Amino acid sequence: MKIKIAKNAGFCFGVRRAIDIAEKTAKRKFKVYTLGPIIHNPQEVGRLKKQGIETLKNPKKVKGGFIILRTHGIPFELHKKLEENKSINIIDATCPFVKRAQNIVKQLSTDIKSSDKTIILVGEKVHPEVVALVSYGNEKCVVIENIREAKKFKGCGDLNIVSQTTQTPKNFNNIVKVLKKRYKTKVYNTICKATLDRQKSAEKLATSVDLMIVVGGKNSGNTRRLAQICSAKIQTYHIETVNSLKEKWFKNIESVGLTAGASTPNWIVKEIEGIIKKIGEKRTC
Numbered sequence: 001m002k003i004k005i006a007k008n009a010g011f012c013f014g015v016r017r018a019i020d021i022a023e024k025t026a027k028r029k030f031k032v033y034t035l036g037p038i039i040h041n042p043q044e045v046g047r048l049k050k051q052g053i054e055t056l057k058n059p060k061k062v063k064g065g066f067i068i069l070r071t072h073g074i075p076f077e078l079h080k081k082l083e084e085n086k087s088i089n090i091i092d093a094t095c096p097f098v099k100r101a102q103n104i105v106k107q108l109s110t111d112i113k114s115s116d117k118t119i120i121l122v123g124e125k126v127h128p129e130v131v132a133l134v135s136y137g138n139e140k141c142v143v144i145e146n147i148r149e150a151k152k153f154k155g156c157g158d159l160n161i162v163s164q165t166t167q168t169p170k171n172f173n174n175i176v177k178v179l180k181k182r183y184k185t186k187v188y189n190t191i192c193k194a195t196l197d198r199q200k201s202a203e204k205l206a207t208s209v210d211l212m213i214v215v216g217g218k219n220s221g222n223t224r225r226l227a228q229i230c231s232a233k234i235q236t237y238h239i240e241t242v243n244s245l246k247e248k249w250f251k252n253i254e255s256v257g258l259t260a261g262a263s264t265p266n267w268i269v270k271e272i273e274g275i276i277k278k279i280g281e282k283r284t285c
């Protein structure tokens with residue numbers, strides 16, 4: 001059984017940067033917190049916890065030490081509140097590509113003089129990145145997740161369309177197309193290159209194998225989209241760890257494709273590759 005790994009898979013620049021920042025900060029012998037998981041991978045967050053990096057839901061619990069802002073960013077108001085607390089040191093690990101999208105939304109919300117909801121965010125309403133982006137929009141944002149919502153949308157004025165950094169170009173472009181028919185639009189494509197590269201590589205690989213395994217947090221939006229893209233081509237399983245692998249998936253399979261979301265560490269991918277290899281060897285014995 002052949003195992004092929006996607007050309008672009010696993011940690012992206014933004015995630016690697018955030019983890020480097022967290023690990024360096026942990027060496028400073030102060031208490032280190034992250035507000036919400038620093039990245040969307042429970043296993044890597046667990047590994048960082050062993051280094052003393054604690055994930056918090058409530059910033060009120062922070063008394064002194066360092067607080068690291070996660071790759072997806074945090075809402076504007078919350079950031080301001082944290083800055084007012086002089087007993088904590090803030091280290092911003094928001095990915096620069098997410099920051100760029102935040103700055104675009106912020107600038108648009110200042111430039112738009114009316115109070116109309118004319119900033120459209122293409123993304124998942126409950127995703128932390130989108131929640132934070134909305135907070136920069138000064139109540140002028142509407143989040144649209146899919147074509148159905150785009151068709152239903154009723155607004156007035158010209159529209160400015162921005163994307164969650166990890167959306168698929170297909171969903172983004174389809175929504176833009178629908179809105180363009182009814183409104184004058186200005187499009188800011190803020191999908192990041194790491195996302196595009198991983199999606200393209202996964203799609204290409206899925207067309208050349210019998211089965212795809214997508215590795216990454218179930219809470220990771222970009223991993224879920226990789227799984228959707230692959231599922232459209234071939235039988236695909238989205239798993240977080242080796243424990244979810246099932247031998248029966250590989251019956252009559254000659255080639256397996258392996259890819260991983262931008263927040264999936266290499267050690268998990270390697271572990272899974274090793275087990276799949278063993279399953280293949282067992283079969284040939």
Ligand code: SF4
Binds near residue numbers: 165192
């Ligand atoms: S997927 Fe893109 S936007 Fe998200 S952390 Fe990675 S590089 Fe940054």
